[in-house]
Amino acid sequence: MNSKNISGCSLVHDGSSTTDVLMCASDNFKPIVDDYTVFIFQIVVNVFLNGIISVFGIVGNVFNILVFFRQGIFTESGTAGIFGLAVSDLCSVASMFWLCVIESVVLAKPQNLSWDPEAVKTVTAFWVHLTFVNITRVVTVYIALERCICVIFPFKVKSLLTPRRGIVIMSVTAMVVGSFHIPHFLAFRLRFIQDPATNSTRLVMVTNFKFQSIALDKMIYVAGYGANIFSVLSVFICTLITAIRLNLSKTWRESVSSENSSTTDKDKSKSKESMPKTKMQKEARLIRMIIMVSIIFLICYLPLLVYLVMITADKDLGLRGKYKNFSRVMYTLSFLAGTINSSINIIIYYTMSTRYRDELKTLLRLKTK
Numbered sequence: 001m002n003s004k005n006i007s008g009c010s011l012v013h014d015g016s017s018t019t020d021v022l023m024c025a026s027d028n029f030k031p032i033v034d035d036y037t038v039f040i041f042q043i044v045v046n047v048f049l050n051g052i053i054s055v056f057g058i059v060g061n062v063f064n065i066l067v068f069f070r071q072g073i074f075t076e077s078g079t080a081g082i083f084g085l086a087v088s089d090l091c092s093v094a095s096m097f098w099l100c101v102i103e104s105v106v107l108a109k110p111q112n113l114s115w116d117p118e119a120v121k122t123v124t125a126f127w128v129h130l131t132f133v134n135i136t137r138v139v140t141v142y143i144a145l146e147r148c149i150c151v152i153f154p155f156k157v158k159s160l161l162t163p164r165r166g167i168v169i170m171s172v173t174a175m176v177v178g179s180f181h182i183p184h185f186l187a188f189r190l191r192f193i194q195d196p197a198t199n200s201t202r203l204v205m206v207t208n209f210k211f212q213s214i215a216l217d218k219m220i221y222v223a224g225y226g227a228n229i230f231s232v233l234s235v236f237i238c239t240l241i242t243a244i245r246l247n248l249s250k251t252w253r254e255s256v257s258s259e260n261s262s263t264t265d266k267d268k269s270k271s272k273e274s275m276p277k278t279k280m281q282k283e284a285r286l287i288r289m290i291i292m293v294s295i296i297f298l299i300c301y302l303p304l305l306v307y308l309v310m311i312t313a314d315k316d317l318g319l320r321g322k323y324k325n326f327s328r329v330m331y332t333l334s335f336l337a338g339t340i341n342s343s344i345n346i347i348i349y350y351t352m353s354t355r356y357r358d359e360l361k362t363l364l365r366l367k368t369k
Helices: 035-071 077-108 117-152 163-179 182-187 209-248 250-256 265-273 279-313 324-343 345-352 354-363
Strands: 002-006 009-013 021-024 188-195 200-207
Touching: 035 077, 035 324, 035 345, 035 354, 077 117, 077 163, 077 279, 077 324, 077 345, 117 163, 117 182, 117 188, 117 200, 117 209, 117 279, 117 324, 182 188, 209 279, 279 324, 279 345, 324 345, 345 354
Parallel strands: none
Antiparallel strands: 002 009, 009 021, 188 200
């Protein structure tokens, strides 16, 4: 066998034919993660971990919705915000649970089904889940922004962001975000097709090429890249400003408790003894709780943002690049992080809010009012 190097490639002639074969270094490329490892990883994460966490998230967010509704979503803007977050989180983890169920069927690769598991997963689970994940992102941005405005303009926040206005803003924003995903549902639909080989009908995914380019070439960047960049940067900036003002601004603390300024010295001494029950302390605890929610959000979604930036810089890191298996692992982890973000809030609320804890115990009949 004779060979000759040509710009990093080898022109090989093995003597058994009259044709030389050009072999490049890329022909011997070895992926970072092999197919079998990715397969096992997806079973563990997509089926078991996401499934278990999403069930916990469904139960937790149902309790969150009930507790905040009982507290009165139209009485406080902060309560209205986290109520909206609980609703979007519930939709996100519910769609994730359905995605886990369908994914288990896809990975099992059953034969002779009357429906295509991959098609059903894409249309009824994947795009639906991605829609609610993006809605959760923008709702988180809203509650972080609302608390940021609260500490910057303490005298105007009640008139600027009333609970009803907050609910309207979140509802309209959710509809706008959802509209960006409409091309996905128009481009890929489920339809029963006659299979001449088996003389039976089968539920498969059909593509509308008129909307395919819009869905994949344009909306994927707006709904995927745009939503990630906007939400992470917005939550980070709002949380940073809120934390700084909460810790350093004595003016804000005084303005929140200004309604008690007309009390007598005796009343003031009593007020100091019951400081945890004052409006100032309640507002401070609520803001700290929302800061913690925002921090968890950043921890869960910042790695995905970094990875998306890496894909933009190097296309080989994408799902169609040389490192596609590594990309599949990263996206699997991002889905897990999103599920954790939408499921863990009940722990934060129960740990940091006495009012939430008491209301939940009352709801579960563990405590009587």
